[in-house]
Amino acid sequence: MAAGNLPGSALPPWKWAALAVLLALLCALPFVLSNFSVFQLTLVMAYAIVLLGLNMLTGYNGQISLGHGAFYAIGAYAAAILMDHYGVPYWMTLPVAAAVCLVAGFLFGLPALRLEGPYLALATFGLAVALPQLLKHKALEKWTGGVQGITILKPDPPFGLPINADQWLYFFALAVAIVMFALGRNLLAGRIGRAMVAIRDNPIAAEAMGIDIALYKSLTFGVSAMFTGIGGALGAIAVQFVAPDSFNVFLSIAFLVGIVVGGLSTLQGAIYGALFIQFVPNVADRISRAAPWAIYGIMVILFMYLAPGGVAGFVQRISRSWRRRT
């Protein structure tokens, strides 16, 4: 993984044009697709934000997390509890979920500073395995609803817009995703992003260059958890339901699969990965209940062997060779 994966500082005009066309397409989609497909695409955006956060930590900064399902759950529960218990409007829950997860991630990142490679993976794996039990615990039942979970209402479109709730939520998620991707891109393209990659590639050299490794690593953990928490809050609002058992260790594994298949250390990889973890299980479910996971497992190993750059790596290679020819 070369530092060349870092996003550049300014976009050329043709890329702006491409993005505008893409945005127009995305805005047209909810009017041609069924409500269920629109709902699925809303979830894709939530996942894409999560994967962007996980990619910052694992891809760019080299800290392996098998426990991001936990931060997703914290974001989801923060949103659900705020909406259900305190009547907070849905859009207000996102900043709160972000703040809670930023703090939670930063705090978990502090002990994680001493852990490297597989051992950090182990500690975060423990977090993912232990989390459903914690959410079910009696002391928290008053807020979390215990095993039953919390059901929340889908928000209605504001200003009397002539669209239904699913379409509105899609546009809301799209707007949030655009903001988060812009934030993520600028963060990674700047000084902080370069410091993160430097720490991953050569911690000693990075330290010699004056990078405060402890600060950057725990900060990356916090920011990564923050992105994941926002994704979790969006996901909870879209699904209208949170329950402890939907945040088991396999959710965290799905996120890891997403960034590996999408492409480590790339921005667009988060989008491909989100599409993968949303739509592949739907197709594979028709074969057997176990099939989606078998496919996840095989795909993730094959990608590691054959295409460590993921789908994003493919796309980059194709677009590069195409540009050379013209």
Next chain:
Amino acid sequence: MDTFIAQCLSGLATGGIYASLALALVMIHQATRLVNFAQGELAMFSTYIAWSLIQAGLPYWAAFFATLAVSFAAGIVIERVVLRPVQGASPLAMVVVFIGLLVILNSVAGWIYSYTVRPFPSPFPSEPLLGQHYISSHDLGAIGVTLAMLLAIYAFFRFTPLGLAMRAAAQNPESARLAGIRVGWMRALGWGLACAIGAVAGMMVAPIVFLDPNMMAGVLLYAFAAALLGGIDNPFGAVFGGFFVGVLENLLGAYVIGQELKLTVALVVIVAVLVVKPAGLFGRAMVRRV
């Protein structure tokens, strides 16, 4: 007092199972310096193989040893086919491959055997042994099996030329290779042994937690806690750690925090050991030249 003793003893029994799985983790860590996230699912799959054999009409102990043989062979095949190509890759690649393996084994077991929870037989009598009422025969048997396995492993590494070769290959692969040891095969052998040990753990835990594809997640977490507590490069430490976290889990569950937070105990042990004393109680601190 009676319940206290009973809690400690049943803690020792589950501890014995954690210890066996921790031994399997130590085995792979010794042979390859890796942390095997798929160890629990490997043990689960072996237990399903044992279950199939028993269903097919084999007597328990015949099925037991046949399962050990199959698991040993499967371990070697997995090392050769799945792990060989990524030998020496980055930690991330290794973790991803292990997670892929975990997911594949879990889903294939669910596919073949369905997700229904099934009972699994115990080879030990259902009446408590020796006229006492503190500990069931199965628990006592599981402790005995763990200790016997530890002794066998110790004897294997201490007294056989193959054990010596495996230790050499793990400690210094380059020199071992120069001395004519086939390091790659030693790694595969380590995997085979770990899978066989894990199979024992699976068959011992299945009568208690029942057989289903997700049965090992909690056990694996405790085995990690045990292996780290004892020092992941020390078999005796792993066994001690297993018994220790088993008793700790039971006592905390019975008297302090209740049954619902058992996994959190394991998480806290893992994080605490990794942060305070990463080498574990009996492990050697790793020194790295930078």
